[in-house]
Amino acid sequence: MITRFITDVTTRFNPFSPQARSARLFLSFLPPNARSSGMNITTQLLPRHSADPPTLYVKFKDGKEMNIDCAKTNIKDIVGEVDRHSRMLQKNADLADG
Amino acid sequence: MPPGSLRCALPRSLVSPAINGSRIARTSALLLLPSSTPAPSTTAAPSRQYATAAPGGRLSLPPDYIPPTKPPTARPADTRKSQLLRSYTSLLRSTPLILIFQHNNLTAVEFAAVRRELRLALAAVSPEGSDSAEIASRAELQVIRTRIFDVALKIVEFYDPSKVQPSEATTITGKRVKVVYNHDLSKAAYKAVKAVSSGEKPLPEDSVYAQISPLMVGPLAIFTLPTVSPAHLAAALSVLAPNPPAFPPPSKKKSPGYYDPIAQSGLQKLLLVGGRLEGKVFDQQGIEWVGKIEGGIDSLRAQLVYLLQSAGMGLTSTLEGAGKSLWLTLESRRSVLEEDQKGPQEGGENKESS
Numbered sequence: 001m002i003t004r005f006i007t008d009v010t011t012r013f014n015p016f017s018p019q020a021r022s023a024r025l026f027l028s029f030l031p032p033n034a035r036s037s038g039m040n041i042t043t044q045l046l047p048r049h050s051a052d053p054p055t056l057y058v059k060f061k062d063g064k065e066m067n068i069d070c071a072k073t074n075i076k077d078i079v080g081e082v083d084r085h086s087r088m089l090q091k092n093a094d095l096a097d098g
Numbered sequence: 099m100p101p102g103s104l105r106c107a108l109p110r111s112l113v114s115p116a117i118n119g120s121r122i123a124r125t126s127a128l129l130l131l132p133s134s135t136p137a138p139s140t141t142a143a144p145s146r147q148y149a150t151a152a153p154g155g156r157l158s159l160p161p162d163y164i165p166p167t168k169p170p171t172a173r174p175a176d177t178r179k180s181q182l183l184r185s186y187t188s189l190l191r192s193t194p195l196i197l198i199f200q201h202n203n204l205t206a207v208e209f210a211a212v213r214r215e216l217r218l219a220l221a222a223v224s225p226e227g228s229d230s231a232e233i234a235s236r237a238e239l240q241v242i243r244t245r246i247f248d249v250a251l252k253i254v255e256f257y258d259p260s261k262v263q264p265s266e267a268t269t270i271t272g273k274r275v276k277v278v279y280n281h282d283l284s285k286a287a288y289k290a291v292k293a294v295s296s297g298e299k300p301l302p303e304d305s306v307y308a309q310i311s312p313l314m315v316g317p318l319a320i321f322t323l324p325t326v327s328p329a330h331l332a333a334a335l336s337v338l339a340p341n342p343p344a345f346p347p348p349s350k351k352k353s354p355g356y357y358d359p360i361a362q363s364g365l366q367k368l369l370l371v372g373g374r375l376e377g378k379v380f381d382q383q384g385i386e387w388v389g390k391i392e393g394g395i396d397s398l399r400a401q402l403v404y405l406l407q408s409a410g411m412g413l414t415s416t417l418e419g420a421g422k423s424l425w426l427t428l429e430s431r432r433s434v435l436e437e438d439q440k441g442p443q444e445g446g447e448n449k450e451s452s
Contacts, residue, residue: 016309016313016372017312018312020312021312021315024371027316028200028202028203030203032204032367035363035367036363047381047383048372048384
């Protein structure tokens, strides 16, 4: 997963719900130096019997925001969706550098 | 030069001086050499014979012999995964307090820093040489293999080793005996787990596994304590998952290492997702509730004793009260009657005298 262009990640989930799986896996995909390289990561754990759907909010460097419904999308789709925008930013950055 | 002479010359040139028998002084060293080496006949030792496995020898085992140290297993027993599974099942059976954390890409130095702070915080609540120091020394934060831990949870809950039927095995002398193979890697355990995970029967809603299995996702680490000790739990929570005001992080003055950037970045990546206490599943609030019990299990016992005592005292006073009031009523009635009896008699006497 390309994480260079992500500035904010906010998740909110109930770990006891099977739907939280993709949100938790997304957090585990962020690199070890994510926080030190300027990414804001906030995680809110819901109580055990809460029925709120898990949410994932991703903000990119160019200001694009993504609100992903983790209950319906699996981790592969989330990574695909995030990467699609990241690749575009990567292309722009490469053109600006070169 | 003809090719034949070349062929003869080659082996002679290949024989190194060390192997050349004529140059070895000690005859014992010569014995180790293969017999093909040309050795001088004067130094040749008498040929020795070594014991070999002769066909039909006395040392033959029964063909279906199973060594007692190697019981049959459903999976290869000598792999790391199998032994991890065994260690997890024994951990789950013996450990009453397990906190489950998700660790998101902690580096080795960050883990070392987190463990150091944890150890310091646990040492702070346990005085030297006491039982609690023993508990603190056994507390551990370890990374687990999620899927293997998942299987171990199933084995611990759904596999009953005492219900395994004995099977026949051959001893070393060829006798048939009944043996029970009910260890955690046995076929019986494998079948019990398979029956649960294949979905033949629905998972019971109230089973611990059904409640805890959604947690078994992604990279996990567990914090284990050998007993349910709220003081140690509170100390560990204040380090690993601080939640002021009940579980404030350690102060900057007392533990400067906690505010070290490496330790902090490690702690930010640890996420308390749940726990298993005394075979019950708790979420973060439940764990904090247990951590808030002051004085531990002893204080709970004292509270219970006080409750029972005070209830007993209340009961005796209530039961006593009814009897007492009856006695009081009767007593007052008696005194009234006595007075009534006495009154007229006294009056009569007066009349007689007058």
